[in-house]
Amino acid sequence: xxxxxxxxxxxxxxxxxxxxxxxxxxxxxxxxxxxxxxxxxxxxxxxxxxxxxxxxxxxxxxxxxxxxxxxxxxxxxxxxxxxxxxxxxxxxxxxxxxxxxxxxxxxxxxxxxxxxxxxxxxxxxxxxxxxxxxxxxxxxxxxxxxxxxxxxxxxxxxxxxxxxxxxxxxxxxxxxxxxxxxxxxxxxxxxxxxxxxxxxxxxxxxxxxxxxxxxxxxxxxxxxxxxxxxxxxxxxxxxxxxxxxxxxxxxxxxxxxxxxxxxxxxxxxxxxxxxxxxxxxxxxxxxxxxxxxxxxxxxxxxxxxxxxxxxxxxxxxxxxxxxxxxxxxxxxxxxxx
Amino acid sequence: xxxxxxxxxxxxxxxxxxxxxxxxxxxxxxxxxxxxxxxxxxxxxxxxxxxxxxxxxxxxxxxxxxxxxxxxxxxxxxxxxxxxxxxxxxxxxxxxxxxxxxxxxxxxxxxxxxxxxxxxxxxxxxxxxxxxxxxxxxxxxxxxxxxxxxxxxxxxxxxxxxxxxxxxxxxxxxxxxxxxxxxxxxxxxxxxxxxxxxxxxxxxxxxxxxxxxxxxxxxxxxxxxxxxxxxxxxxxxxxxxxxxxxxxxxxxxxx
Ligand SMILES: Nc1ncnc2c1ncn2[C@@H]1O[C@H](COP(=O)(O)OP(=O)(O)OP(=O)(O)O)[C@@H](O)[C@H]1O
Ligand SMILES: [Mg+2]
Numbered sequence: 001x002x003x004x005x006x007x008x009x010x011x012x013x014x015x016x017x018x019x020x021x022x023x024x025x026x027x028x029x030x031x032x033x034x035x036x037x038x039x040x041x042x043x044x045x046x047x048x049x050x051x052x053x054x055x056x057x058x059x060x061x062x063x064x065x066x067x068x069x070x071x072x073x074x075x076x077x078x079x080x081x082x083x084x085x086x087x088x089x090x091x092x093x094x095x096x097x098x099x100x101x102x103x104x105x106x107x108x109x110x111x112x113x114x115x116x117x118x119x120x121x122x123x124x125x126x127x128x129x130x131x132x133x134x135x136x137x138x139x140x141x142x143x144x145x146x147x148x149x150x151x152x153x154x155x156x157x158x159x160x161x162x163x164x165x166x167x168x169x170x171x172x173x174x175x176x177x178x179x180x181x182x183x184x185x186x187x188x189x190x191x192x193x194x195x196x197x198x199x200x201x202x203x204x205x206x207x208x209x210x211x212x213x214x215x216x217x218x219x220x221x222x223x224x225x226x227x228x229x230x231x232x233x234x235x236x237x238x239x240x241x242x243x244x245x246x247x248x249x250x251x252x253x254x255x256x257x258x259x260x261x262x263x264x265x266x267x268x269x270x271x272x273x274x275x276x277x278x279x280x281x282x283x284x285x286x287x288x289x290x291x292x293x294x295x296x297x298x299x300x301x302x303x304x305x306x307x308x309x310x311x312x313x314x315x316x317x318x319x320x321x322x323x324x325x326x327x328x329x330x331x332x333x334x335x336x337x
Numbered sequence: 338x339x340x341x342x343x344x345x346x347x348x349x350x351x352x353x354x355x356x357x358x359x360x361x362x363x364x365x366x367x368x369x370x371x372x373x374x375x376x377x378x379x380x381x382x383x384x385x386x387x388x389x390x391x392x393x394x395x396x397x398x399x400x401x402x403x404x405x406x407x408x409x410x411x412x413x414x415x416x417x418x419x420x421x422x423x424x425x426x427x428x429x430x431x432x433x434x435x436x437x438x439x440x441x442x443x444x445x446x447x448x449x450x451x452x453x454x455x456x457x458x459x460x461x462x463x464x465x466x467x468x469x470x471x472x473x474x475x476x477x478x479x480x481x482x483x484x485x486x487x488x489x490x491x492x493x494x495x496x497x498x499x500x501x502x503x504x505x506x507x508x509x510x511x512x513x514x515x516x517x518x519x520x521x522x523x524x525x526x527x528x529x530x531x532x533x534x535x536x537x538x539x540x541x542x543x544x545x546x547x548x549x550x551x552x553x554x555x556x557x558x559x560x561x562x563x564x565x566x567x568x569x570x571x572x573x574x575x576x577x578x579x580x581x582x583x584x585x586x587x588x589x590x591x592x
Contacts, residue, residue: 014592052432054591074434082432088425092355104347105435107340133358149429 002066004030004157004188005051009060012046012212020046022212023060028190028205030156033183035203036192037306039316043212044192045085048161051190052082065156078106081150085161085192087142088149091135095126095145098134099152106153113152120148123178140171147175151182158182160191164198176202196306206306208313215313220306227304227312229262230278232285235270235297247294254292260284265311270298272311341436348435348443352417353450369409370455373402374462381526399463400556401525403480404549406455407488408520412512413451414444414492415499422503431591441493441583448492449485456481468556476555479565486572487548491516493579497586519545524553547571 005028012021021043028034036044049055051062053073061068067075090098096117103113121127124144129137137145143166150158163179164172179202183189193199199206200220208216208223216223236251238244248271252264255273260281263274275281278301289296310316356363378395421427430440460470460477470476494515499508520526522539523546529537540546551568554561 012592049591054428054432056592077432077434080432082429084425084429086425088429090351090421090426091424092358093351097351097354101347101351102429102433105344105430105433107343107434146429 002030003027003063004032005034005062005064005190007047007051007060007062010047010050010057010062011059012043012050012055013058019212021050021057024209024212024214025060026207026214026217028188030188031183031186032204033179033189033191033202035199035206036190036209037194037196037199037206037310038192038209039194039314042209044209045161046212047209048082048159048190048192051076052080052159053077054082078153079156081153081155081158083147083150083158083160083163085165087139087146089134089137089142089145091133094131094133095121095137095141095148096130098145099148102149102152108153116152116154120151124148125174140167143167144171144175147178155187157188157190160189162193163191164193164195172198196310200306208310210314216309223309224304224306227274227308229274229276229304230281231302231304231308232273232275232278232281233270233298233300233302234273234285235299237295237297239295250292251289251294254288255285258284258288263312265315267311272308274308341439344436344439345443345446348439349446349450352444352447366451367454367458370402370406370459371462373405374399374459374466377402377526378466395463395466396468396557397553398526399459399468400480400553401549402459403456404484404487404523404545404552405520405525406452406459407484407548408491408516408545410448410452410455410488411491411516412495412499412508414448415495415508415512416505417444417447418496418499419503419505419508422500427500428591431587437584437587438580441496441580441587444496445489445492445580449488452485452488453481456484470556471558472555472560476560479560480552480555483548483551483565483568483572486569486576487544490544490572490575490579491519493576493583497579497583500583500586500590519543522546523549525549544571544575 005026007024007026010021010024011019013019024043024047036047038044046055050057051064051069053069053076056070061070063069064076065079067079069076093101099117099120100113103116108116118127121130124147126141126144126148129141134142134145143164147160147163150160158179160179164175167175176198179189179191191198191202203220205217205219206223207214216226218226234251236244236247248266252266252271255261255271256264261273261275265272265274273281273285282299282301286296286299374395377398381394381398418427421430472479495508495512498511499505502508522536522543524532524540525545529540529546547564547568551561551564554564
């Protein structure tokens with residue numbers, strides 16, 4: 001099996017201080033759906049930009065389809081389709097014109113362009129809006145059009161930054177279906193996401209990135225398998241808001257000291273307690289708390305999810321990081337990357 | 338090479354298509370030089386009594402306005418680019434195999450086309466107002482050439498600033514800071530000998546002035562080949578430098 005993407009100590013430092021991507025070495029196999037999962041500012045977009053030859057690495061290197069991104073960028077561009085995080089669409093043209101323009105920029109002939117455009121408009125359910133100005137498109141339509149531009153030349157590698165960011169659940173499911181269908185036809189796919197569900201449903205392998213580094217890598221099941229046992233999630237009722245943090249800390253120390261507890265991680269709204277056997281642990285936890293005169297809000301038992309994997313490696317819960325909405329946005333507010 | 342030419346063509350077509358979708362913009366674009374022409378000729382009518390020109394002020398000012406339009410259009414491309422940057426369009430284009438020079442030259446040609454259309458309006462209206470081009474069609478074509486080079490230079494520089502800054506506010510400020518002095522430190526509005534010595538010295542470094550010195554005689558008297566030669570060299574070099582600077586800005590764009 002050959003690799004469609006290989007990075008060697010890939011690093012990007014902005015303004016001499018910000019290590020956006022810090023020494024990432026990964027291999028993505030041909031035919032794989034590979035996910036980069038991480039919170040805001042983890043360096044996902046920067047990584048993708050370096051692979052799509054938009055941004056130059058500060059050090060290290062990367063190959064796409066065997067071509068070096070710095071030495072043979074035009075070859076890389078010809079086999080790569082790049083779809084941006086925030087829908088990059090031209091408000092002054094129609095959807096059809098925009099797709100056609102990309103067909104020309106990929107140097108396809110007119111006949112191919114015409115049939116691809118029709119095919120993609122159909123696939124992305126934009127046929128009815130094809131000749132309307134993009135300015136009248138909704139956020140979801142823009143995102144679909146954006147993905148379309150990356151598919152005009154049937155790339156070997158599709159690079160999608162946050163394919164479903166800010167979309168409603170139906171659209172999201174539909175985009176997952178497209179991505180799966182493209183992958184079935186042999187396209188390798190690299191995507192970034194905030195959504196654990198997306199990685200779980202879609203990706204063959206996932207790299208969890210945090211502060212520009214890969215902190216865990218494997219199939220979703222492998223990653224979940226690294227967390228043995230069960231997770232007990234415990235909330236405490238807020239009685240004295242001032243004292244709440246102290247109470248939580250007290251409970252954390254109390255539980256951490258127990259032999260049956262492997263780890264305790266506080267999150268924004270609960271304490272996650274990692275144990276071998278949830279069924280045995282829950283009554284023990286309840287007894288302990290009662291003995292210390294503490295009341296329990298809610299207690300729940302769960303199998304480990306990617307959420308927990310994420311928490312384990314980054315100390316944060318990914319859902320606390322809110323996704324940014326696509327579509328309508330005030331002009332000039334966004335700092336372009 | 339052939340790909341590069343097609344890339345340029347499709348880039349130009351994309352820009353021009355905006356006018357098909359927004360005919361109103363086209364209208365404004367064509368009315369704008371008329372407003373200048375009427376306002377300035379009325380405002381400065383009495384200057385002709387100073388006796389520095391044979392014909393009317395229209396005759397003196399029409400070539401000046403034609404050069405001035407190139408200066409005024411200098412930030413038009415910058416704004417299209419800023420829009421493309423803000424909407425994430427430019428970053429997507431950069432990720433395709435499209436020729437970099439084509440993206441730049443296509444944009445510059447678009448500005449040249451809009452400028453040529455404006456010039457036609459000026460020519461027709463000033464003709465109706467009594468002005469004549471002494472050198473006829475040949476002079477008009479030479480004017481197009483010289484002022485296109487000037488326009489490409491100015492537009493390219495402002496575009497390079499836009500691509501580097503990525504925000505409109507500083508671009509507006511810097512563009513005004515550059516273009517307004519370029520206009521005033523030239524003999525577009527009044528002949529050089531009516532200005533103080535230091536302005537006359539400054540004019541020697543101003544490509545806009547070389548353009549007007551070559552273009553105006555073509556309207557008033559006849560071809561001044563020395564002035565035309567100087568203008569072609571100065572504006573030609575200026576255009577090349579601007580394309581080079583803009584290409585460098587594009588290369589740095591993605592970080
Ligand atoms: N052009 C730039 N100049 C300076 N710093 C930058 C630039 N682009 C990104 N950064 C910084 O690099 C880091 C990584 O940013 P990046 O956009 O790659 O993160 P991300 O994982 O895509 O985040 P998000 O989930 O919010 O899209 C951040 O700290 C960001 O502020
Ligand atoms: Mg991002």
